Amino acid sequence: MEKLILIDGNSIIYRAFFAMPPLTNSKGLHTNAVYGFTNMLLRLIQEEKPSHILVAFDAGKETFRHEGYKDYKGGREKTPHELSEQFPLMRELLESFGIAWFELSGYEADDIIGTISKKGEESGRQVLIVTGDKDMLQVVSDNVKVALTRKGISEVEPYGPKEIEERYGLRPEQIIDLKGLMGDTSDNIPGVPGIGEKTALKLLHQYGSVEEVLAHTDEMKGKMKENLVNHAEDARMSKKLATIFYEVPVERSWEDMAFAGVQEDKAAPMLHRLEFKSLLERLDFTVGTAGEATSDSNVQSLTEVDVTIVDTATLPELKELLPQIEMMYVESYGDNPHHAIAMGMTLSTPERHFFVPFDFLKSKEAEVIVAWLGDASVPKRGYDLHRADLVLHWLGITLAGEEHDVQLAAYLLDPTDNNQTTSGLAAKYKLPIIASDEEVYGKGAKFKVPDQEILSKHLARKAQLLLQIMELQRNELEKNEMNRLFYELEMPLSRILADMEKQGVAVNRDDLIQLGKEFESQIAKLMKQIYEIAGLEFNLNSPKQLGEVLFDKLGMPVMKKTKTGYSTDAEVLEKLAPYHEIVQYILDYRQLAKLQSTYVEGLLKEISPITGKVHTYYRQTIAATGRLSSQFPNLQNIPIRMEEGRKIRKVFVPSEEGWFILAADYSQIELRVLAHISEDEGLQEAFLHDLDIHTKTAMDVFGVSADQVDSNMRRSAKAVNFGIVYGISDYGLSQNLNITRKEAAQFIEKYFQAFGGVRRYMDDIVLEAKRDGYVKTLLERRRYLPEINASNFNIRSFAERTAMNTPIQGTAADIIKLAMVLMDEALKKQGLKSRMLLQVHDELVFEVPPEEMDIMSKLVPEIMGQALPLSVPLKAEVSSGLNWYEAK
DNA sequence: AATATCACG
DNA sequence: ACGTACGTGATATTA
Numbered sequence: 001m002e003k004l005i006l007i008d009g010n011s012i013i014y015r016a017f018f019a020m021p022p023l024t025n026s027k028g029l030h031t032n033a034v035y036g037f038t039n040m041l042l043r044l045i046q047e048e049k050p051s052h053i054l055v056a057f058d059a060g061k062e063t064f065r066h067e068g069y070k071d072y073k074g075g076r077e078k079t080p081h082e083l084s085e086q087f088p089l090m091r092e093l094l095e096s097f098g099i100a101w102f103e104l105s106g107y108e109a110d111d112i113i114g115t116i117s118k119k120g121e122e123s124g125r126q127v128l129i130v131t132g133d134k135d136m137l138q139v140v141s142d143n144v145k146v147a148l149t150r151k152g153i154s155e156v157e158p159y160g161p162k163e164i165e166e167r168y169g170l171r172p173e174q175i176i177d178l179k180g181l182m183g184d185t186s187d188n189i190p191g192v193p194g195i196g197e198k199t200a201l202k203l204l205h206q207y208g209s210v211e212e213v214l215a216h217t218d219e220m221k222g223k224m225k226e227n228l229v230n231h232a233e234d235a236r237m238s239k240k241l242a243t244i245f246y247e248v249p250v251e252r253s254w255e256d257m258a259f260a261g262v263q264e265d266k267a268a269p270m271l272h273r274l275e276f277k278s279l280l281e282r283l284d285f286t287v288g289t290a291g292e293a294t295s296d297s298n299v300q301s302l303t304e305v306d307v308t309i310v311d312t313a314t315l316p317e318l319k320e321l322l323p324q325i326e327m328m329y330v331e332s333y334g335d336n337p338h339h340a341i342a343m344g345m346t347l348s349t350p351e352r353h354f355f356v357p358f359d360f361l362k363s364k365e366a367e368v369i370v371a372w373l374g375d376a377s378v379p380k381r382g383y384d385l386h387r388a389d390l391v392l393h394w395l396g397i398t399l400a401g402e403e404h405d406v407q408l409a410a411y412l413l414d415p416t417d418n419n420q421t422t423s424g425l426a427a428k429y430k431l432p433i434i435a436s437d438e439e440v441y442g443k444g445a446k447f448k449v450p451d452q453e454i455l456s457k458h459l460a461r462k463a464q465l466l467l468q469i470m471e472l473q474r475n476e477l478e479k480n481e482m483n484r485l486f487y488e489l490e491m492p493l494s495r496i497l498a499d500m501e502k503q504g505v506a507v508n509r510d511d512l513i514q515l516g517k518e519f520e521s522q523i524a525k526l527m528k529q530i531y532e533i534a535g536l537e538f539n540l541n542s543p544k545q546l547g548e549v550l551f552d553k554l555g556m557p558v559m560k561k562t563k564t565g566y567s568t569d570a571e572v573l574e575k576l577a578p579y580h581e582i583v584q585y586i587l588d589y590r591q592l593a594k595l596q597s598t599y600v601e602g603l604l605k606e607i608s609p610i611t612g613k614v615h616t617y618y619r620q621t622i623a624a625t626g627r628l629s630s631q632f633p634n635l636q637n638i639p640i641r642m643e644e645g646r647k648i649r650k651v652f653v654p655s656e657e658g659w660f661i662l663a664a665d666y667s668q669i670e671l672r673v674l675a676h677i678s679e680d681e682g683l684q685e686a687f688l689h690d691l692d693i694h695t696k697t698a699m700d701v702f703g704v705s706a707d708q709v710d711s712n713m714r715r716s717a718k719a720v721n722f723g724i725v726y727g728i729s730d731y732g733l734s735q736n737l738n739i740t741r742k743e744a745a746q747f748i749e750k751y752f753q754a755f756g757g758v759r760r761y762m763d764d765i766v767l768e769a770k771r772d773g774y775v776k777t778l779l780e781r782r783r784y785l786p787e788i789n790a791s792n793f794n795i796r797s798f799a800e801r802t803a804m805n806t807p808i809q810g811t812a813a814d815i816i817k818l819a820m821v822l823m824d825e826a827l828k829k830q831g832l833k834s835r836m837l838l839q840v841h842d843e844l845v846f847e848v849p850p851e852e853m854d855i856m857s858k859l860v861p862e863i864m865g866q867a868l869p870l871s872v873p874l875k876a877e878v879s880s881g882l883n884w885y886e887a888k
Numbered sequence: 889a890a891t892a893t894c895a896c897g
Numbered sequence: 898a899c900g901t902a903c904g905t906g907a908t909a910t911t912a
């Protein structure tokens with residue numbers, strides 16, 4: 001049977017434009033959309049081998065749809081000129097490829113395609129429509145399929161009647177009823193307010209069509225009924241607008257649309273003009289002539305890979321090669337690795353790739369693989385092994401022996417690189433490009449686990465690249481003197497973190513609920529008072545509405561603006577508090593609302609029904625300074641500064657009867673680190689004598705003796721110390737202390753006079769950053785600062801402050817990470833039952849059985865204090881109790 | 889998806 | 898003269 005492909009040119013070229021990075025030829029001509037379109041076209045030709053092709057375009061501004069509804073497609077952004085200039089190029093390219101195209105003033109591409117597809121079907125041809133527009137689904141039939149583009153244009157999802165039934169539970173012709181009810185913002189089709197896809201489908205499943213729905217509104221109630229009655233006409237019109245017109249006078253014959261393959265003599269000059277070198281190279285001009293074999297054409301941009309799917313039959317081959325496996329990759333989806341769904345695993349030697357389906361891995365016969373995974377004496381190389389460990393753990397499988405994690409190494413080599421994906425790293429190292437995960441899986445709601453065929457190949461391609469990347473990383477780590485940091489600190493730490501996360505922290509659910517009730521009643525009281533005083537009810541959580549009440553209605557002075565309107569943050573509200581009693585209530589409300597939503601409700605949602613604990617996920621490859629971060633839930637920002645919030649800590653309890661929570665935190669670790677690296681004598685002296693550092697700073701800055709330092713002076717000195725650590729600026733300090741910039745500048749000058757070594761450090765580190773392009777910590781952790789020489793003052797200043805702060809914050813991070821590794825060793829060596837549960841940047845939290853309280857109270861601060869010998873002592877203070885609140 | 893706000897070190 | 902303190906993550910609202 002002959003096959004006809006109909007392409008919605010506008011839809012595809014738009015998607016190509018936004019999906020592709022900007023691309024211009026040497027003359028400055030934008031070509032990215034044409035490139036994306038062409039790539040897709042060639043792939044279609046190769047895969048579908050069509051006998052006929054036609055590309056339809058929209059023409060002119062006004063179509064017959066505007067006659068009934070002048071706002072049709074209103075509110076759309078104007079087409080960027082970078083795109084509009086590509087339309088003529090696209091038409092030329094189609095002509096050079098011998099592909100027919102058609103447009104007709106007054107009609108949309110949809111209508112042209114609909115018309116031709118009907119004719120194609122009637123003449124006994126198979127039809128495939130390629131578009132990004134779901135409206136097109138209405139023309140689907142047994143012989144007409146619609147391929148919808150997914151995530152850009154790299155992949156399409158074919159829809160026949162069966163797929164529409166599965167996805168929507170509708171017949172193709174009901175798609176217009178769906179649009180009629182839900183509307184379409186992109187075309188400015190109104191639909192019925194309050195009815196989205198969910199509701200629309202429910203109604204259609206019950207009544208079948210817009211007309212039937214409208215005829216039965218008497219059976220409904222509430223807002224929905226009201227909306228349907230009031231907007232019945234909108235619904236009817238919307239349906240009409242979405243309905244394809246099948247009578248377009250198309251001036252193309254079958255002969256015009258026949259496609260006989262791309263001819264080199266015609267196509268090559270055009271491709272040259274566009275400078276599509278890769279396409280020229282890849283095209284061998286034998287592609288796609290109807291019915292002809294397309295043997296060795298490599299239109300496909302991806303390299304071929306061979307993967308062996310591991311099953312009963314192929315297991316012996318893998319078994320044989322297990323000792324030679326050099327790369328493992330576990331794919332899963334879901335942001336939270338504790339709940340992630342495993343998709344598949346690849347095990348690779350440099351020559352061969354094995355794909356292990358998880359169903360098989362769980363079977364009895366696969367236990368040889370499970371044993372291999374759990375054998376700590378077998379070094380594992382992989383990508384994001386931390387995540388792999390957790391995913392496998394919740395499947396009951398142990399992973400051990402992690403030696404090289406490519407993601408973690410990539411983070412160390414450039415912690416600010418936010419594309420540590422395999423395809424991103426491949427690009428960085430100029431290795432062959434592979435499809436990104438987003439291209440293969442889609443993102444957000446479009447995410448879909450692909451067929452095993454596609455998945456296994458994608459993973460194999462990743463593994464292939466990862467093997468190469470790993471070798472390059474080994475060299476680079478060596479060159480950067482980061483071997484110790486990587487192999488002795490970060491790699492062992494990644495195991496420890498995974499173990500802490502699996503262990504989790506017990507949370508007393510009932511107490512948390514009780515606390516929530518107390519917050520709730522206070523919140524209700526505050527809301528009532530606020531609404532009463534304001535004289536109206538509004539959404540207190542909306543800064544916009546709050547701003548209107550405060551500034552427009554009550555006429556309070558505007559202190560600060562955000563880019564969208566009035567600022568109502570705590571700093572502003574505190575200044576406004578004297579003007580009106582309502583402000584304090586709002587501040588109190590804000591505080592409680594935060595506690596309730598984030599810490600009560602948020603935490604409750606994270607308690608595992610399986611373990612009754614929260615299992616956070618420490619991310620080791622995020623923070624630019626080398627710190628950890630914590631997610632799902634974030635256990636590094638549990639309230640402590642305010643008593644109300646601090647109560648949250650009471651619900652974090654030991655997981656075993658009679659045990660205790662023990663917490664130890666470093667005292668002034670950042671300033672001690674600063675004392676060490678700046679070699680400032682005064683600062684070192686202060687820590688050698690274990691002075692109160694803020695008081696000491698106040699003495700020097702204000703030139704007074706210890707007993708003359710009042711609380712206000714100490715507060716200022718503390719702010720100066722913070723400023724120093726952050727990379728000081730007079731403006732920042734003045735904001736913090738609510739003083740003038742001049743006064744702040746004087747403080748800073750005084751500070752530098754007293755601590756000359758610190759001034760020298762600040763100056764030197766900025767020069768070092770300008771010279772090397774990066775700064776580093778004591779353990780050789782790097783952070784590149786490409787903006788350190790920027791001409792823009794703001795950008796440059798930011799980089800300079802970062803240069804000052806990163807070695808301090810980063811070295812502190814190095815130290816506590818070292819302490820964690822040493823602590824883990826000590827616990828194991830001494831056979832202690834105590835468990836490390838949490839890390840909060842300068843604090844470690846443990847759960848400890850009663851008989852180990854004495855030893856742990858000594859051991860923990862000792863190990864933390866000796867983790868990295870500095871020129872000043874490191875001090876860790878320990879405390880304990882029945883819960884985290886008491887361990888303060 | 890972006891913005892505002894606020895919790896922590 | 899320039900205008901921000903350093904590093905994170907979660908929530909609710911709004912576009």
